[in-house]
Structures are given as C-alpha cells and as structure tokens.
Amino acid sequence: MNCSIISVGTEILFGQIVNTNTVYLSKELNGLGINVYHHFTVGDNTKRLEETLLYAMSKSDLIITTGGLGPTQDDLTKETIAQVLGKKLEIHKPSQSRLYNFFECCNKTMHENNLKQVYLPKDSIVLTNDCGTAPGFILDVDGKIFISMPGPPNEMKCMFNGYVKDFLKGKSQHIIHSKVLRFFGIGESALETALIDLIDNQTNPTIATYAKIGEVSVRITAKAENIEKAEKMTNDVIAEIKNRLGQYIYNYADEELVEVVSKKLLEKEVSISFAESCTAGLIASKLAATPGISKCLDRSIITYSNDAKIEELGVKEATLQKYGAVSEETAREMVLGLRNKTKSDLCLSVTGIAGPGGGSKEKPVGLVYIGMVYDKKVICNKYNVFGDRSRVRNYTSMLALNMIRKVLE
C-alpha cells in the first residue's frame, strides 16, 4: 500500500511549529509495511487543500491527513475532503453526546461553533478522540482510503494507537515485527559500513539506522504470515549483527543509555555520587530525569573552579599546579575525595576541556578524564572527544553513563 501524508495548518508553513506528526506517522506506517512516498503540508486554505488532496489521490492508495478538524472557521479539512469525494456532512450523534458531556464535566461553556466538530462525512468510520474533543474518521471510497486525524500530536497519537493502527493492520495480510538495537561507541557511518551488505540486500527484514549524539540504533522489521516466522527472521538478522558488532550493543529493547543505567542502579540498589567539572551537572541532571532515582542518587559536586575542586573534594593545590585541572591525577583525586566524603557505592568524576577556548597542543579541546570508584577498584579513563562545546559536554556525559553501565553489568 502506498501512502501520502498531508499536514494541514498555516502555522507549519510559517515555521511556527515543527512537524513531528509526520515523523511519528512515517515511522509507524513503515513499521506496518506501508510505503510512505509523499509528505505534503498545506495551509488552512480550501483551494490548495483540494488540489493537494486530488494530487495525493492520483499517487496513493492511502491518504492520511492531520490537522484542521477543530471548531474554528480555519478548520476545513473535513469539509474539503467531503467536497472532493462528493460526501455530505452529517451530525454524528454519539460524538455530539460526548461533546456535551465533555463541556458539562469541565464546567465550561460550549460555544455554538464547537458543534461543527461532530459533523462528519457520510459513510465514514468515526474515530473517537480519547484525548480531546474533535473526532477523526476513515473513509473507504472505491478502494482509496482516507484517514483524518486531529493536529495536536497527543490527540493524533492517541487516535492512531487506539484505532487507526488496528484498522491498518487489518488491511494487511501480514504480521509486522520490529526490534530496535541500541549501540554506543560506534558512529553511524562506521556502523553502516560494517552492515552495508545487509542493508543493501534488505527487503525483508528491513534494516534502518538512526543516529543522535553518541548513540546509534538499528531497527529490524520483518513481515511474515505469523509472529513466529517474523520473530525468527528478526532474530536471524540480530544474531548476524551481534556477531559483527556485539561489543557496541548495550540494549535490545530500544532503551536509552540513561534509562538502562537508572534501571541497573535501582535494581542493584547502588548509591551514586558525581564530581563534575566540564559537564557541570549534565550527568546528574540526566539521571535525575528518572522518577524514583532519589533512592540511588546521593549528590553531585560541580566543581567548576579550582578553588571548588580543592575545597569540596580535597584535590591538592600541588596536583592542580603540576598536572593541571584536566589530568588523570586531578580526576583521580576528585573521585577519591568524593568517595571519601560521600561513601557512595559508586563515585564518578569528570574533568575536561569543553572548548572553544582553553585548548593547547598537549591538551586539545575535547580532552576528557573520567575517574570511577566502584567495588574497591579505581578506574581512570582518558578520552579525546570530537566536536564543539555542546557535543563535547554531551558526549562526555554519555561516556560516563556507559562506564557506569559496564561496571554494573
């Protein structure tokens, strides 16, 4: 099945909002084995929307629209689709009752224009909006399928997962099964090079790589008659990838590095403290995004200045003078000082040159030392991180999380 996604909204054409709906739908549809061949965005304008619908119909079997289902005069997606397909709009009684209830429950005043939302094209399957007021709909006209969902991302996702996904699965003769592997310590292009023969020959399962700072993931998607076959196909590919790049894989369930680390800490009841210089709280604040992490996270001492390193962590002035703030010796004294004062099970220190200034030939921008004390062992690693200030700080926080992950394995 070939699909076009049409986003309706002048605010997207103005660049006022990022079109995340299209990203979300594209991933989901590809995962269902549907080919997304076109994305369109048009403003709240009947003529241009009509033209776009006609063009999309000429190219695709499935046309999905988001946006323009609300109560105001600007919202005209439904009206335009009905007009293009020669369908009348009819009041949908269950949606009308839902709307009345909604306004009653919230003690809000319902304006007359709110009723506009519950007029839907004749013959359509109505999609309840469990996260808002505007219903969506599905229309099957001579084998072309139209699906209209609201624009707010939470409402769209709610409707897609609640109703549309199952509808589309029902249209497919196949089961689609996906697994996402997460990698750390290997760049996207190196990963692609290592898997290029698999990627080039992919048809089923398909293999797609995704990258963000420091992390790469690979999604393997198989299409088969039943789940057992699909799982077998996926597992065969995973085995081959693991064979080639196993040392870089840290997760098989699409979990972020910080999630994996938080889970391990909570599961093993490990108390943890940090002494951060160049990352200045990034590591602790990432970890603190996990609810309940206060059971493990004791403190982080951000010692940006030399004075702070001396006063807070007992780093020796002589060490700072002889080796500098960014050195193995300083990282080591920082983590030992931290351990001494906190007694946390796991202590970690970071010192580095984030740039753009402060680098030299001997100590270039991106030079980072990470010290760790755990289970009576002291480790100190040296890294050279590539990139600008923001990347150096972010990637360093990932390196630290990865070191923690490894000792907790």
Place this chain on the structure above:
Amino acid sequence: MNCSIISVGTEILFGQIVNTNTVYLSKELNGLGINVYHHFTVGDNTKRLEETLLYAMSKSDLIITTGGLGPTQDDLTKETIAQVLGKKLEIHKPSQSRLYNFFECCNKTMHENNLKQVYLPKDSIVLTNDCGTAPGFILDVDGKIFISMPGPPNEMKCMFNGYVKDFLKGKSQHIIHSKVLRFFGIGESALETALIDLIDNQTNPTIATYAKIGEVSVRITAKAENIEKAEKMTNDVIAEIKNRLGQYIYNYADEELVEVVSKKLLEKEVSISFAESCTAGLIASKLAATPGISKCLDRSIITYSNDAKIEELGVKEATLQKYGAVSEETAREMVLGLRNKTKSDLCLSVTGIAGPGGGSKEKPVGLVYIGMVYDKKVICNKYNVFGDRSRVRNYTSMLALNMIRKVLE
C-alpha cells in the same frame, strides 16, 4: 512571491529524521515577505521527484529544494532539476578546485564519485558550500526561480545565510525588518489573548508568536520601501506590546534567558554558585553551555539526599524534620550554607517536588522553593509549577535564571 519547499530524502519519509530544514526556511522566507504555500517531501526517486517539481512549478514562482546534492548514486536532485528544465550539467571549475583542496587539506582519499558534486546545471549561479563539499545553485528560468541547497542542516543554513538570503532580498522591492521580543512568566495563550486584536488585524507588520517550555517569543515583521519606515512600523507595534505586557518582556533581540543571564554575569563580573536539589544540575549545566562562563561559575552542589543537604550545606537535621526538604526554611538554609562556604557574589538554592511521586495535598507535585543571596539581601520565593517531571525540572531552572536576571538588571 509564492514559494514551495521540496525536501528530498528517503530518510525523511521513513521518519528517521525530523525535517528541521523546512521549519527554518519557512520562518526565514516568511520573514522576507515570501509566501510559503506548500511543503513537499519526496524520497530519492527520480520519477516522484520529477512529478513533484512539475507540480510545484505549476503552483509557485520560487521552488527551493534541500537534500540530494551529495556524491552517492542516491543523490539525484540536481540531475532531476536539470532534466525537468532541459539544462545540461557542466563541470564547475572553481568548485572542482575547492573539492581537490578539501581532500588534500584533510589528508583524505577522494573517491571518483565525489566529482559528481561539482557538475552543475548550465546557466546556474553556483552557491559555495562554506560548511561542506556539495555546492548548491540558483536557476532563473523564465521568471521561475529554482534554488537547490544541501540537506545537512548546518550546510543548508550556512548557504542560506551566506548567499541565498541576499539573493532573495534583491528580488524584492521592499525592505523586510524583523524584531523578536522574548517573554517569560506568561503562557502563549494568555499572550495571544492579550494581543488578539493586533494579531487579527495584522497585515503589515505581521505578528507571530512562538512557544517553548516557559518561554514565549513574538516576532514583528514590517515590509516598507526603506529601513527607516520599516523600523518605525516595527517600533510602533513594539511600543503597543510593551504597553500591554512590558513586565513579561526580558529581551528585545531574540536572546534566550540563559544567554541574557550569562552576559550579565560576565559583564558585571559576578561570581555565582548553586545548591540544586530537584533540578539536579540543570541550572549549572545550562549556564555552562556558555563559553568562558568559568570566569563566573564557581560551583554547584547537587544535594539530592537529605544527608547531602546536611553535610554539604549545613542544613539542620531539625529543619528537615520539622519543615521537610521542600520548604522555605530548607531553601533558606541551603542558600545560606552555600554562601557561607563559597563566598560567591550570588548564591542560589532550589528544592522542589518534581514528581510523579512524592507529592501530598499540602505539598503537591510542582511545589518549588528558590532561595537567593545577592548584595546582602536574602530572597526566598515559592512557586507552584504545572506539568510532568520533565517540565517541572525545566521550568524551575527557568524560574531560577529569571530571578538572577532580575537582580542583575
């Protein structure tokens, strides 16, 4: 001038990347007084790209493409545009020399397919890529303008700002002048309500609002024959907005809150330290994104546990027991303890309930206390922040930055 933006790349149709190029270009083009009426995305497929180009040409005077200018076989934007317009591709000597130099300087091996990048449509204005290797181009064919830029956002922005923006300005009879006001402490809908009459009646200058967590900005764009007139028009609107909402405006030059605070600290040479609990390093790490801030930022003590609050900041155990970790008394003792140990000019403490757990009727999720010592004064503010864990932590860091901004004014 009416414009279509075409994004070329199968990775966008797969939902593998968010299309930020279109957002950026839409904002910029609207700022230049150009009407963006369509966004299209197509994959790396000659037939579909050709059809999309023809359709866009039938609707617009200006067609901008991003992506598909690279060295691989997948990259076919240039070839397809040339074919649609009946133009031959010719080698562009200056770009060829640039490419050879690039590979020589980096000690990289140049593969034969890299040369593909320097073949450009006959009669085009070549756009140097100052941030990468693939040049772009402008073609003016019978009054229709085609502009092709590379897909990587940094290269596209670099080319747009370096060459394309001036070219487009030259096509306009008008001067376009924009100013962006930044607000803190007011939501987007409240702001819109306060300005609704101005927004509804806008034609010239135009008024657009943008929102992200905790911050709202308003862009005012005027079109006039000369800069004096455009500035006068913009200033008149700004005066009216200031009249209505002046207390929420923190900046007239589109600068983020953290930028404004960093500049003030550096300018006034104020040393600063933090004691963070629920934000767990977010405030310090945001500030540390500014190069050179080590002149001001001394340290941040992230005291997540009660033990840490007692040991690091001298908070009294009795205070924690009587009033709780999230209380005005604790925030006050935290900041006084911090001041006592650091002697920093400005000391700030944060304690709050980020959620989802830990809330009660008396102390709900989102309750936050921020303490500050500056210029011999102690301030302690109480806030109730709305939202989930991530929003509470982020918004709290913004509240803290805003308190700093105010005392440094």
